[in-house]
Amino acid sequence: MPESNDQLLTEFGRRVQRCYGCFIAFHLKDMYLGDDVSFYCEHCKDDTMFHFDDFSKLMDPSKLREAEDDNHHH
Secondary structure (H helix, E strand, O other), X not given: OXXXXXXXXXXXXXXXXXXXXXOOEEEHHHOEEOOOOXXXXXXXXXXXXXXXXXXXXXXXXXXXXXXXXXXXXX
């Protein structure tokens, strides 16, 4: 059964990514996207970066691996 876009983005936000500033791992939902497509935490971000809530609205959820068949995991 296909998931809604909100469910897909919620699951995507649970992915873990290291901050490019301090190298501590955070969930994507708590991170900021830099103009060089690097992710930064609250402490390492600057005013030019976009929070997950902002950049996730611009994404096509159907392209996320979370949208793939449940039997296919990475």
